[in-house]
Amino acid sequence: MTTCILAIDQGTTSTRAIAFELREDRGLHPVAVSQIELEQHFPHSGWVEHDAAEIWTATVQTCREVIKKAGGVGRFSAIGITNQRETSVIWDAATGEPLHKAIVWQDRRTADVSAKMAAEGHEAMVQAATGLILDPYFSATKYAWLLDAVPGARERAARGEVKLGTIDSWLVWKLTNGASHVTDATNASRTSLMDLKTREWRDDLCDLFKVPRAALPRIVGCAEVSGESDPSLFGRALPIAGSAGDQQSALVGHGALKSGDAKITYGTGAFLVANVGAEPVASSSRLLGTLGYQVGEDVAYALEGSIFSAGSAIQWLRDGVGMIPDSRQSEAVAQGLKDNGGVYLVPGFTGLGAPWWEPDARGAVIGLTRDTKPAHFVRAALEALAYQTRDLLDALAKDGAPAFSVLKVDGGVTANAFAMQFVADICEVTVERPAFQEMTALGAARLAALGVGLIDDLEPRNEEAPAVWTPRMAADQREALLGGWRRAVRAAIVAAQ
Numbered sequence: 001m002t003t004c005i006l007a008i009d010q011g012t013t014s015t016r017a018i019a020f021e022l023r024e025d026r027g028l029h030p031v032a033v034s035q036i037e038l039e040q041h042f043p044h045s046g047w048v049e050h051d052a053a054e055i056w057t058a059t060v061q062t063c064r065e066v067i068k069k070a071g072g073v074g075r076f077s078a079i080g081i082t083n084q085r086e087t088s089v090i091w092d093a094a095t096g097e098p099l100h101k102a103i104v105w106q107d108r109r110t111a112d113v114s115a116k117m118a119a120e121g122h123e124a125m126v127q128a129a130t131g132l133i134l135d136p137y138f139s140a141t142k143y144a145w146l147l148d149a150v151p152g153a154r155e156r157a158a159r160g161e162v163k164l165g166t167i168d169s170w171l172v173w174k175l176t177n178g179a180s181h182v183t184d185a186t187n188a189s190r191t192s193l194m195d196l197k198t199r200e201w202r203d204d205l206c207d208l209f210k211v212p213r214a215a216l217p218r219i220v221g222c223a224e225v226s227g228e229s230d231p232s233l234f235g236r237a238l239p240i241a242g243s244a245g246d247q248q249s250a251l252v253g254h255g256a257l258k259s260g261d262a263k264i265t266y267g268t269g270a271f272l273v274a275n276v277g278a279e280p281v282a283s284s285s286r287l288l289g290t291l292g293y294q295v296g297e298d299v300a301y302a303l304e305g306s307i308f309s310a311g312s313a314i315q316w317l318r319d320g321v322g323m324i325p326d327s328r329q330s331e332a333v334a335q336g337l338k339d340n341g342g343v344y345l346v347p348g349f350t351g352l353g354a355p356w357w358e359p360d361a362r363g364a365v366i367g368l369t370r371d372t373k374p375a376h377f378v379r380a381a382l383e384a385l386a387y388q389t390r391d392l393l394d395a396l397a398k399d400g401a402p403a404f405s406v407l408k409v410d411g412g413v414t415a416n417a418f419a420m421q422f423v424a425d426i427c428e429v430t431v432e433r434p435a436f437q438e439m440t441a442l443g444a445a446r447l448a449a450l451g452v453g454l455i456d457d458l459e460p461r462n463e464e465a466p467a468v469w470t471p472r473m474a475a476d477q478r479e480a481l482l483g484g485w486r487r488a489v490r491a492a493i494v495a496a497q
Contacts (some may be wrong), residue, residue: 131289
């Protein structure tokens with residue numbers, strides 16, 4: 001009987017488990033899936049939290065359901081984990097219980113701390129060491145806030161009695177019943193505490209952000225055994241052999257393994273990751289230097305641009321203002337208009353990410369007239385995906401990143417053909433969407449299979465042909481639309497000041 005890999009995909013809006021079967025063609029093929037939606041908590045404006053205990057319960061449930069569907073735990077050889085990055089958890093080392101709600105990557109509560117550190121002149125050092133700018137997006141200021149918010153936590157953390165970690169660390173701790181406190185190097189690269197070149201925690205960064213090193217996990221590679229699941233969870237112990245943050249895992253899933261390869265994942269947010277090769281590239285355009293993956297001695301670095309609101313803008317139209325009953329209807333609604341009517345939606349619900357990095361910006365709609373209808377809001381939200389992507393591609397070009405002509409895409413929004421054609425038109429690139437969409441889970445499974453020696457490399461095998469969109473918009477129309485977008489962004493930023 002063929003063997004399977006259990007992939008855990010813990011995202012911002014749901015927790016999923018997928019069983020991938022490794023067949024004779026050496027390809028990984030999905031055979032079972034289970035998913036549970038995740039409740040988000042918004043205690044204050046700009047604050048976003050998750051319940052880490054809820055995440056753990058959902059992880060166990062989905063894994064057990066998938067193992068059963070796939071024929072039992074005897075078919076499985078390893079576990080791979082991919083996760084929402086930067087989201088920060090604090091827990092008791094003795095009981096394994098979370099001490100506070102997890103602070104989600106979108107959360108802006110530490111914006112004032114980041115701004116103060118930047119004003120004090122620390123950003124150049126932090127960016128040179130980590131590739132990251134000073135922004136509440138990253139984990140370090142979240143860790144410090146948690147340590148101060150939980151009574152006695154800072155003192156206990158210094159003694160090793162309280163643990164800190166991103167979601168991957170939390171899940172491995174729980175899966176191994178506290179035997180392993182680890183994080184893979186891609187997740188560590190998103191904390192502002194890891195040196196990007198040495199891939200180790202830096203004491204001076206820990207001191208700067210006031211995070212005790214004793215509370216941090218050990219950094220490991222993306223494809224190595226870092227622990228075993230407790231036998232009581234699934235019926236027998238399974239090696240945890242692959243781990244990467246969701247965007248890096250998607251990079252592996254797409255097979256974007258060479259310098260010049262690039263992908264963008266359109267989920268709650270959108271994340272462009274461009275492989276720049278074996279050495280980090282410093283950005284002058286406020287993109288992020290990050291780790292693509294680390295497999296043994298093989299290391300790939302990347303430049304990344306983060307869009308905070310992508311699919312969440314469609315969710316807002318559906319759930320927040322009731323302009324569409326179902327997200328899938330957005331395509332037909334947008335296509336029902338001859339053009340955007342001059343309406344632009346800047347989805348700065350939790351600030352603007354790269355290349356603007358305006359944490360205090362908020363959403364704005366520009367260009368309303370008496371002729372504006374709900375359909376114009378829908379179309380503007382979809383078009384905003386393309387405009388924000390173009391901003392990132394322009395920033396990459398300024399940084400001298402390797403040129404590419406094909407943009408690999410994944411994520412729920414890519415089912416919208418109108419949006420993907422508009423991306424191709426505005427960005428002047430060919431857009432490729434793989435037949436199988438779950439690139440984050442596939443990447444985690446591929447890393448785990450490599451980690452236990454079931455495959456010899458990370459190259460994709462025997463995948464179906466992708467869907468392809470090519471540019472067809474006239475240059476003058478593109479420039480006019482981009483001019484309107486840039487005016488809208490400037491207006492949104494000025495309104496927040």
